[in-house]
Amino acid sequence: MELSNMCKNISDSLTLAISAKASKLKAEGRDVIGFGAGEPDFDTPEYIKDAARKALAEGITKYTPVSGLSQLKEVVVEKFEEDNGLVYKPDQIIVSSGAKHSLFNTFQVLLNPGDEVLIPVPYWVSYPEIVKMAGGKPVFVETGEDMKIKPDMLEKHITGQTKVLILNSPGNPTGAVYNREELIQIADIVLKNNIIV
Numbered sequence: 001m002e003l004s005n006m007c008k009n010i011s012d013s014l015t016l017a018i019s020a021k022a023s024k025l026k027a028e029g030r031d032v033i034g035f036g037a038g039e040p041d042f043d044t045p046e047y048i049k050d051a052a053r054k055a056l057a058e059g060i061t062k063y064t065p066v067s068g069l070s071q072l073k074e075v076v077v078e079k080f081e082e083d084n085g086l087v088y089k090p091d092q093i094i095v096s097s098g099a100k101h102s103l104f105n106t107f108q109v110l111l112n113p114g115d116e117v118l119i120p121v122p123y124w125v126s127y128p129e130i131v132k133m134a135g136g137k138p139v140f141v142e143t144g145e146d147m148k149i150k151p152d153m154l155e156k157h158i159t160g161q162t163k164v165l166i167l168n169s170p171g172n173p174t175g176a177v178y179n180r181e182e183l184i185q186i187a188d189i190v191l192k193n194n195i196i197v
Contacts, residue, residue, distance in 0.1 A: 009132060014125040068095025100126050107134035107164070110196060115163040118195075120149050124172045137161070147176035151185045158189075164196045 019036030026032050055061070067073070073090040080086040096102045103126075111117070113135040119127050121140045128138035141157045144150050148171070167186065169178040178186070190197055 006133060006135075010129050068093065100130065103127070103166075104130050104133065107131055107136060110134075110164060111136040114161055116159060116161045118154070118157055118162060118165040120147075120166070120168075120171070122147070122174060123166070124168075127166055136163070143176075147171055147174040148178055148182060149186065151189055154186065154189055158193050158195070162193065162195055165190055167197050 015036050017036075019034060022032050022034035022036055026034075068076075070090060072095055073093040076093050076095070077088050077090055080088055094102070096105070107117070107130055111131070111134040115136045116139045117127075117131045117136050118139050118141050119131070120143050122143075123140070128140075131138045139157055139159075139162070141149055141153055143153070149167070154165070165186075167178075169183070170176065186197075189195075
């Protein structure tokens with residue numbers, strides 16, 4: 001069976017390679033802290049397992065609305081307000097199976113062949129591959145010692161093909177957090193250049 005050209009151009013997952021190496025070393029008796037897959041080192045709490053079993057027993061096993069169950073979205077809204085002081089409405093919330101899934105879907109919708117996506121360095125290893133799968137071109141933007149994009153570096157990488165900027169705060173994988181002034185400077189640049197963040 002011949003794979004698509006797109007699939008042939010996607011690199012192996014470095015995350016899974018790192019996780020496999022850590023597992024191999026652990027199996028050999030080495031004391032290892034894994035920095036691959038972002039999985040907790042504890043089991044799923046019992047109350048979550050109990051809720052899943054209850055849902056299965058009650059037949060709550062059907063397709064959900066595309067953007068997520070309304071009850072779940074309401075709980076997410078409450079969580080953001082209570083824990084983060086952020087106010088949203090349920091229709092502003094989308095529930096997915098994770099950030100990579102959301103980025104994949106987003107890039108499939110936004111990108112045409114050759115559209116550029118600005119990715120701050122260091123970056124999460126999946127970002128360039130997800131961009132390539134959507135026909136886009138990853139463009140890597142160096143960051144300062146604080147691991148944050150500087151306005152001049154951002155502007156230097158913008159071309160007529162630039163369509164999207166990936167911006168994490170806290171950064172993934174660095175944990176760097178942009179302050180309000182830094183975000184305003186970035187916002188001014190992306191608005192002036194009609195770039196999606």
